[in-house]
Amino acid sequence: MTDAVAAAPLPPIIREGGRADRQPQKKSQDNASTGVGAATMRVLTARFLTFYFRAPIKAFFRSRVDYMGYARAINPRVQAGEAWTWRMSSPALLASAVHRYGWSFLPNQVLPPLLANTVVGAVLYTGYLQTLGVLHEPSARATKRVDPLPPPSKTFAAGLVAGSIQSLLAAPLDALQVRFKATDMMNAKYSNMWQYAYQKTAEIGSRGIFAGWTLSFLRDAVGNAAFFATFEYVKGQAFYSFVSNFYGHYGKLTGAQQENIKSQSGIAGSPVIKPHYMLEPTFLALAGVAASVVQALIQYPVSRVQEVHYGRLTWIDAHPREIKKDLSLHASAIRLYASAYRKTFKQVWVAARKDGGLRRWLYRDFLLRTVTQTPSTAAGLIVFEVIRRRWGDDSDVVKINKDGYDILLV
Numbered sequence: 001m002t003d004a005v006a007a008a009p010l011p012p013i014i015r016e017g018g019r020a021d022r023q024p025q026k027k028s029q030d031n032a033s034t035g036v037g038a039a040t041m042r043v044l045t046a047r048f049l050t051f052y053f054r055a056p057i058k059a060f061f062r063s064r065v066d067y068m069g070y071a072r073a074i075n076p077r078v079q080a081g082e083a084w085t086w087r088m089s090s091p092a093l094l095a096s097a098v099h100r101y102g103w104s105f106l107p108n109q110v111l112p113p114l115l116a117n118t119v120v121g122a123v124l125y126t127g128y129l130q131t132l133g134v135l136h137e138p139s140a141r142a143t144k145r146v147d148p149l150p151p152p153s154k155t156f157a158a159g160l161v162a163g164s165i166q167s168l169l170a171a172p173l174d175a176l177q178v179r180f181k182a183t184d185m186m187n188a189k190y191s192n193m194w195q196y197a198y199q200k201t202a203e204i205g206s207r208g209i210f211a212g213w214t215l216s217f218l219r220d221a222v223g224n225a226a227f228f229a230t231f232e233y234v235k236g237q238a239f240y241s242f243v244s245n246f247y248g249h250y251g252k253l254t255g256a257q258q259e260n261i262k263s264q265s266g267i268a269g270s271p272v273i274k275p276h277y278m279l280e281p282t283f284l285a286l287a288g289v290a291a292s293v294v295q296a297l298i299q300y301p302v303s304r305v306q307e308v309h310y311g312r313l314t315w316i317d318a319h320p321r322e323i324k325k326d327l328s329l330h331a332s333a334i335r336l337y338a339s340a341y342r343k344t345f346k347q348v349w350v351a352a353r354k355d356g357g358l359r360r361w362l363y364r365d366f367l368l369r370t371v372t373q374t375p376s377t378a379a380g381l382i383v384f385e386v387i388r389r390r391w392g393d394d395s396d397v398v399k400i401n402k403d404g405y406d407i408l409l410v
Helices: 001-008 028-050 069-073 092-099 104-133 154-179 182-186 192-210 212-248 257-261 279-318 322-323 329-355 359-360 365-392
Strands: 013-016 397-402 405-409
Touching: 001 212, 013 359, 069 092, 069 182, 092 104, 104 154, 104 192, 104 212, 154 192, 154 212, 154 279, 212 279, 212 397, 212 405, 279 329, 279 359, 279 365
Parallel strands: none
Antiparallel strands: 013 397, 397 405
């Protein structure tokens, strides 16, 4: 069945409700609303599922800043290294922090990174929708279903552009995240996250912000390109092919479906049947899972290398006097960060040899991390698709013409 579905060409698709060239264009506000809604739901879903998975969940399109990091660091049970219990879940950690520091802990320590993650996710979603609308004109129409479906090359390119924009915007967040130390907050060096972000950004400057950005760009751009291309293909082309093959021959239909077609024989036009209502949600969930796994296959090994590289950049920040001797000229700074990349790759190679090979080292704990992020990713994508269709035009109906009747997709 799988090979037949993959190989079968898509049948003719008929759209009712008017000519394609008269379809209204989506407004930019609609794309922004979709992006904000989906990104917010993704963040909230990820935090909710953390209660069930005893490991931090990497948010859809990985959370750039762990807004539970400080609450976790100051918790006595976490500091004591106790075994995980419900008292170490996210709600319990927040309740403990609020009891200790008051309600001001939430807007001062939790809200800034939460907003940062939501904004980055919204930019990614919105950038993808806008770019896809430019590359594939039917995707810019205000309809619930895109006809014709965008080819994988277009969705890959749109994801590549959106991921690149996200990577550029998130560079300061990555720099702040890797340099964050809970002890600085506990020792009153910074009174809250707002102050930390402002002072640390001014301290490291643009050079520190974009140090290591090459790896972030590679991870975000290529990872999100593969993500969106996989998601759109499974929920679009694969869904249409499956429906066309499953319902596409009269002899394969159930008795009730055949009777339904016969009852419409006297009505003008071709008889119409509807696929099972759970088919499309199932393909949406499968699309989310497949996209999450494909993205993780690309992003996870890059993130492993990036962790090593950020450690080296942290060392550079901790030895400013030694570094300043080599920064009399701008070219010296370029050589310094280029040397940091070379040393990072050398360190990775040494660690990989000790661990039994490069592939084994790059994908260590890959399965656990992927399992923890997949459910929330799929949920976020379903919300993304539902919100996108919420603003779609109800006037159009897509029909797949097969064997003397039409398969109606609403």
